[in-house]
Amino acid sequence: MKRLAAIVALASTATVTACGTTGASDTAQQGGGVYTTIDGSKQINASAPINPFNPVGSVFAGYNGMALAWQKNDPIDPDQFYPAIASSWTAAPDRSSVVIHLQPNARWSDGKPVTSEDVRVSIGLAYTQGGTAYALDPKAAGAAADIKVIDPKTIEITQGANRSATFLGNLLSTVVVPAHVFGRLLPPDFWQTLKTAQQASGAAAEQAKGKITGLAEKVIGFGPEHDVSAGPFVLERVNPGAALLRKNPYFYASRSIVPDKVKVLNYTGNEQIWNYLISGQLDNAPFTSVPTAVMRRIREARGSGVVTGYSPVSTSMAFNQARKPYDNVHVRRAIAYLIDRAQVTRIASPEGGTPAATTSGIHAKAARVWLGSGFDALDPYRVDPAKAAAELKAAGMTRRDGKWAMPDGSPWTVRIHVPASFSDWVAAAKSITSQLSDHGIDATVVTAADYTLYLGELAQGKYDIGFWLIGLGPSPYNIFQRLYGQANGWQMFGGRLKHVAPGTEGNWMGGPETADAGPDGKVDPGELTAKLNFVSPGEQKRIVGVLARVANQQLPVIQLWDYVNTQFVNTSRYTAFPPDDDEALRLSSGVWMQLGMIKKRQA
Structure with missing residues (x-):
C-alpha cells in the first residue's frame, strides 16, 4: 500500500527558505555524514509551515519533532x-x-x-x-x-x-x-x-x-520564522525534493546522535521509493509495499538489507450489510469459503504480509496473546466450495447455468471497491474476483481515483464491498472500533453510546445492533467495544474473546492478510540498525538514534 498522507490545502505558507536541488556540500561525508531516508507518513510540502499541528508541516517525528514519549511495538499493551x-x-x-x-x-x-x-x-x-x-x-x-x-x-x-x-x-x-x-x-x-x-x-x-475550537485554523496555519527544535535535529531548509536537517547541539542526548545531517527525500509513490532503494540512496525506508521482482533488485544493491517485525494492522474485505445480499451472514460466509487467502497474499503483499489464519478482527500475533487456545477454536474458513454452496443455498441464492443469482433469480455481481493508488489492494481485489468467478459468481473490481475520494464514498455507503484496515492495536478498544465503532453505527455522545441507522452519520457497514455470540448469548458488540476503554485488564481479555468470536461467526469483514513491518536498511554508510522484531521498528530512524542505535560504518 502506498505510504502517502492525504494533502490538505492550506492558505498559509512557511517562511522557510526554499532552494533548488540540494547541493554537493549537503551530501559530502562530514564527520558523521548525511543520513538519508523518507518520511513514511507524508509527502514533503515545501510551502508548509514548521508546525507539527499542520498535517503536512515541515516537522518530522523523531528528528525535529518530539513527543513526550515514543510508543513501543508491544502487541497488546498500549x-x-x-x-x-x-x-x-x-x-x-x-x-x-x-x-x-x-x-x-x-x-x-x-x-x-x-x-x-x-x-x-x-x-x-x-x-x-x-x-x-x-x-x-x-x-x-x-x-x-x-x-x-x-x-x-x-x-x-x-x-x-x-x-x-x-x-x-x-x-x-x-x-x-x-x-x-x-x-x-x-x-x-x-x-x-x-x-x-x-x-x-x-x-x-x-x-x-x-x-x-475556533482557534484550530489559526494553530494549523501558524508558521514560525525558523525551526526551534527539542529533537536531535533542526530543519535547515526544505524544497520540493527534500528536507535537510542539521544536528542540534543542545539535544539532551546529542552524544548518541552520529549523523551530522539528515536528508528526508520526497516521493510521489511506491515506485519512486523502489528506485531510491535500488540505487542505494536510502539508509533506511519504512514499510513500503514491494512486489517480489522489485525486492530482488533492491536486495542486489550494495549494503541493502531487510529487517522485519510485528505490525498491528491487517487488511480485510468489508461488507456493507445494509445492501443485499450482504445482509445475510450465509452469503458472507460463502464468500469466505471461496477465497484462498494464501494465494491473495502471494499476489498482493508477498513481502509485507502473511495470510490471515482466520477472521478475528485482530492481527494473529496479538490474537494469540489475547485469546490463547481460543484462537485455534475459531473457524479458519479454509477454501471449501461445498460449504460455500451450502451457505449460498441457505441464503436462498439460486444457481442457473453455472452462475449464482439472487433469490428472485436476478443477476448477482460482486463489486469490490478499492483505491486505484493502492497497488496491493488492487491486486488482491483482482485475485478475489478471479477466484469467485471460478465458482460461478460474477465479480468485478471498481477503483476510486484516490484514497481521499475512496474514504469519502465508503463513509457515504456507496459501496457494497470495500477494503478496510483492521486490527489497529495495541489498544483493544482501538482494535474493535474498526469493526464495531462509528463505521458500523456506534457513536459516543456526551459520554453515552448510541447506535445510528445504516446509511447515516458514517454508518456504512450497516451491521445489526445485536449479534448472536453463541455460548455468550445475544450481545451488543458496540457496547462491549466501548467497555474496553475503561474496564480492568481481566475484563478486557474476556470481552476481546467474545468480540473475536462474534467477528469470526458474523463476518462483518473477511480478514485477508496480516501485515509484516518490512523495513529497508542499507549498511554501506551506517550500521547498528534495530534487529528483527525489535520494539522500536515502527518508529522513525530519528528515534532509533535517540535510543543509541545507528553508528557510522568504519572503513
Whole structure:
C-alpha cells in the first residue's frame, strides 16, 4: 500500500527558505555524514509551515519533532513507551492522574530549557484540535481535566471522571512545542475559557468550546520564522525534493546522535521509493509495499538489507450489510469459503504480509496473546466450495447455468471497491474476483481515483464491498472500533453510546445492533467495544474473546492478510540498525538514534 498522507490545502505558507536541488556540500561525508531516508507518513510540502499541528508541516517525528514519549511495538499493551521529552512518568493506580518528569537536560535548539510550561502550552494547543486526551467534552472518556505545573521539570495531568484505559498512551503521545514560539497562539484568557468549557453547562459551556475550537485554523496555519527544535535535529531548509536537517547541539542526548545531517527525500509513490532503494540512496525506508521482482533488485544493491517485525494492522474485505445480499451472514460466509487467502497474499503483499489464519478482527500475533487456545477454536474458513454452496443455498441464492443469482433469480455481481493508488489492494481485489468467478459468481473490481475520494464514498455507503484496515492495536478498544465503532453505527455522545441507522452519520457497514455470540448469548458488540476503554485488564481479555468470536461467526469483514513491518536498511554508510522484531521498528530512524542505535560504518 502506498505510504502517502492525504494533502490538505492550506492558505498559509512557511517562511522557510526554499532552494533548488540540494547541493554537493549537503551530501559530502562530514564527520558523521548525511543520513538519508523518507518520511513514511507524508509527502514533503515545501510551502508548509514548521508546525507539527499542520498535517503536512515541515516537522518530522523523531528528528525535529518530539513527543513526550515514543510508543513501543508491544502487541497488546498500549502503555509501553520509550522516554523522549519525558524522562519518566507515574500513573495513579486508578488512572486518575499522571505525573510526568521531563528530561533534566532537555533544551531547545536556541539554548532555552524545555520546561513544564512548554508541555502546558502544547496541551493547550492540542485542545484546539480536539480528540483523544484533549476532548473538550468533560464527559468524554479519557479527557484531561486539569493540568498542574508542579515545578519547571514536573507536571501533573488529571483525568476526568469518565476514565479511559487509553489515557496514559494518548497523553504520552502529546507533541511538545516551545512556549516562547507557539504560546502567542493562545489568548490570555485561554485557561479560564477551557475551565468554563469543561465545568460550566448550557450556553456558557458551548460558547467556551466554540472559542477554543475556533482557534484550530489559526494553530494549523501558524508558521514560525525558523525551526526551534527539542529533537536531535533542526530543519535547515526544505524544497520540493527534500528536507535537510542539521544536528542540534543542545539535544539532551546529542552524544548518541552520529549523523551530522539528515536528508528526508520526497516521493510521489511506491515506485519512486523502489528506485531510491535500488540505487542505494536510502539508509533506511519504512514499510513500503514491494512486489517480489522489485525486492530482488533492491536486495542486489550494495549494503541493502531487510529487517522485519510485528505490525498491528491487517487488511480485510468489508461488507456493507445494509445492501443485499450482504445482509445475510450465509452469503458472507460463502464468500469466505471461496477465497484462498494464501494465494491473495502471494499476489498482493508477498513481502509485507502473511495470510490471515482466520477472521478475528485482530492481527494473529496479538490474537494469540489475547485469546490463547481460543484462537485455534475459531473457524479458519479454509477454501471449501461445498460449504460455500451450502451457505449460498441457505441464503436462498439460486444457481442457473453455472452462475449464482439472487433469490428472485436476478443477476448477482460482486463489486469490490478499492483505491486505484493502492497497488496491493488492487491486486488482491483482482485475485478475489478471479477466484469467485471460478465458482460461478460474477465479480468485478471498481477503483476510486484516490484514497481521499475512496474514504469519502465508503463513509457515504456507496459501496457494497470495500477494503478496510483492521486490527489497529495495541489498544483493544482501538482494535474493535474498526469493526464495531462509528463505521458500523456506534457513536459516543456526551459520554453515552448510541447506535445510528445504516446509511447515516458514517454508518456504512450497516451491521445489526445485536449479534448472536453463541455460548455468550445475544450481545451488543458496540457496547462491549466501548467497555474496553475503561474496564480492568481481566475484563478486557474476556470481552476481546467474545468480540473475536462474534467477528469470526458474523463476518462483518473477511480478514485477508496480516501485515509484516518490512523495513529497508542499507549498511554501506551506517550500521547498528534495530534487529528483527525489535520494539522500536515502527518508529522513525530519528528515534532509533535517540535510543543509541545507528553508528557510522568504519572503513
